[in-house]
Amino acid sequence: xxxxxxxxxxxxxxxxxxxxxxxxxxxxxxxxxxxxxxxxxxxxxxxxxxxxxxxxxxxxxxxxxxxxxxxxxxxxxxxxxxxxxxxxxxxxxxxxxxxxxxxxxxxxxxxx
Amino acid sequence: xxxxxxxxxxxxxxxxxxxxxxxxxxxxxxxxxxxxxxxxxxxxxxxxxxxxxxxxxxxxxxxxxxxxxxxxxxxxxxxxxxxxxxxxxxxxxxxxxxxxxxxxxxxxxxxxx
Numbered sequence: 684x685x686x687x688x689x690x691x692x693x694x695x696x697x698x699x700x701x702x703x704x705x706x707x708x709x710x711x712x713x714x715x716x717x718x719x720x721x722x723x724x725x726x727x728x729x730x731x732x733x734x735x736x737x738x739x740x741x742x743x744x745x746x747x748x749x750x751x752x753x754x755x756x757x758x759x760x761x762x763x764x765x766x767x768x769x770x771x772x773x774x775x776x777x778x779x780x781x782x783x784x785x786x787x788x789x790x791x792x793x794x795x
Numbered sequence: 796x797x798x799x800x801x802x803x804x805x806x807x808x809x810x811x812x813x814x815x816x817x818x819x820x821x822x823x824x825x826x827x828x829x830x831x832x833x834x835x836x837x838x839x840x841x842x843x844x845x846x847x848x849x850x851x852x853x854x855x856x857x858x859x860x861x862x863x864x865x866x867x868x869x870x871x872x873x874x875x876x877x878x879x880x881x882x883x884x885x886x887x888x889x890x891x892x893x894x895x896x897x898x899x900x901x902x903x904x905x906x907x908x
Contacts, residue, residue, distance in 0.1 A: 788837060
């Protein structure tokens with residue numbers, strides 16, 4: 684069966700520091716991959732999605748970037764974190780057919 | 796463009812009572828619709844999905860949802876709520892091409908004893 688892993692689960696970073704969040708999927712190949720952010724008490728905002736290695740679509744202009752160096756690996760990065768980058772970050776995957784997205788357990792990011 | 800409206804931000808239901816969470820969507824063609832549940836500090840779990848066919852779909856944890864094209868609605872129901880159902884519930888519609896999901900803003904369910 685397919686599984687999705689996100690780490691770390693919790694992260695506290697100072698303003699201006701870099702960021703790297705990792706997401707990997709097991710048990711499937713060539714998945715679509717997604718990064719979402721959920722601010723406190725808010726809905727989900729799609730940040731990036733990828734339909735293949737090296738293919739990244741950005742949904743909103745921001746301080747973050749994403750990369751997909753391997754088929755089942757999706758990385759969310761920032762060179763310099765802002766206070767507004769705080770939130771709950773969720774990774775998700777789906778197969779190439781018309782299937783639902785499946786979510787990881789998320790990373791709680793706090794910026795001090 | 797597709798959109799999803801969940802008009803209720805919070806709903807409180809007594810344990811054992813029935814539940815209905817509202818979802819209205821905007822989409823020109825036949826939509827692909829989903830309900831997800833999120834417990835505090837957790838990721839989203841898929842409850843059920845509608846692609847086509849029978850307009851009443853059954854999901855996990857005793858939930859069901861009914862697709863009503865005439866009302867552009869996909870309401871989630873449960874006949875008897877348990878305290879463990881307290882969570883946030885998100886309705887979503889897939890975009891054309893099924894590359895992305897458009898989520899509603901969510902409804903937080905509180906269950907009173």
